[in-house]
Amino acid sequence: MKNFLQKRIFNISILEYLLVGLLYFFFAVCYHITLWLNRSNEGLIWEYLFSPEEFFAQAGLGYLIELLLTIPIWWLMFRKLRSWPLLYRLPVHLVLLPVFAFSFQQIYYFTAESLGYNHLQGTGSVWDIFIPAMFYLLQFGIFHAYEYYLDNQRNLKLKAALSEAALKSELSALKAQLNPHFLYNVFNTISASVPPQQERTREMIAQLSDLFRYQLKASRSDLVPLREELEFVQSYLELEKARFGDRLRVRIDVPEKLYEVMVPPMILQPLVENSIKHGIASLIEGGEISIRIRKNGNGVAFEVSDTGVGVEDTSQLFDVGLGLTNTKLRLEKQYGSELKISDNSPRGLKIAFAI
Structure with a gap:
């Protein structure tokens, strides 16, 4: 049931459709009851209140049309233009509001007349423009307030996660204060x-x-040349190949012109380690790790893919270790960039980000 509610149509989840539909149903019921209470000349006719036909004719039809007109505006304002600041989206509302109200009146009158329902006539018809316009302001005011609430909750969670990662990093640094020269001497x-x-x-x-x-x-260091980061990853992969032998195959596709681009250190190794540990290690035949880096406008696009077992729920990857989680947080904090995880073809995972 949970997976069904999370399915998306036009990038809007079924759960969100249901919640907005319930909001409209609530207002339709309130309007129907208001009309019932105002039937003073006929008395409070209970059959009218509980009649589905009367409900649809007097309130349901109008709110259903408003809902259908709202969905494309909802998608435009909160999906297509999601990255726009609110100040830039307000002028779009000023254009869409009269279009919404006038379109509602024309569609409602046409449908009502086709079904044999009554509607306001003459100068009274202005209310079928004014009231939908007010409802437009009300509903999208609620939508923007809810969007602000969700953004605020995400920011609070991100700050908490960053604080936790910083604390863990400080603890790791304290644990790692062993003199590195001692380690080098031991290796020698x-x-x-x-x-x-x-x-x-x-x-x-x-x-x-x-x-x-x-x-x-x-x-x-906050930044290192990409060349050094690749050398580090290649050294790591050489050690892993000593363990996996021919089961581990590596392909690195990076133009030389990008070698001197400055990147955060240790940004690729956790992704490569994840591909080996959770993707290829369990396969008898092994698999291939592919690292592909390209110029992307003013930035650089990174892609690490594997032909491993893959996962059904990519969010689980952030629960099995700190490597991916810390990389995700670093990208969000330093660059406002997203770590995107998707299925690879014919199998495996693909992890991509841009800085």
Whole structure:
């Protein structure tokens, strides 16, 4: 049932359609009761109050037409123009309001006459423009207030998540205050003790040492050249290939002209690690990791994809570890960018973002 309510039609969920429909039904019932209470010359006829036909003729038809006219305006203002500031959307309302009211009157009169229902005549017909115009202001005032509430809730959650991530980062930094030179010396000692016949092992130790060195640099820098970030990811992948062998295949597609672009350090490795750990590791035949980076207007677009097992619910990925969650928060905080997760073809996941 929950999945059904979350399904979207024109980027509006079925649950939202139902809530707005209930809002209209509530106003239609209130209007019907008001008309019933004002039938003083005929008395309070109970059959009128509980008659579905009378309800539809006097209130239901009009509010149904208003609802149908509202949906495309709703989609335009809160989906298509969602990124526009409210100050820019208000002039659009000023244009659409008279169109909405006049269209309602003409459609309502045509439909009512076709069904044999009565409607206001002469100068009284102005009320069938004035009242829909007032209802337009009321309903979209409610919609904008609800939008503001949702945005505020998202911002509060984001601030709380960022504070939590900052706290975890500080704790991690405190735990990592072990002198890195001690680690380098340990790596050199281990490397020196490896027999010459095991050159591959010596190379892996050197790669591991390079990973620690880059992580130390990343903790002290806000930006690094993309070339260094790719070298770090390639070193990490080489170590993983030592574990997976031919089961892990890597494809990196990055134009050389982007190598000196400055990017946040450690922004790609968590995505690559996620693809290996949750996508490819469980497959006997393994799979391929693909890193693709392109110029995107004034920014740079990143895409990490795999041919792993994929997931049914992408939101679950943020519950299984800190890597993806921290990357998501970093992008939102530094660039206002979104980490987009989608299905890869023929299988697997695709993670994309732009900065």
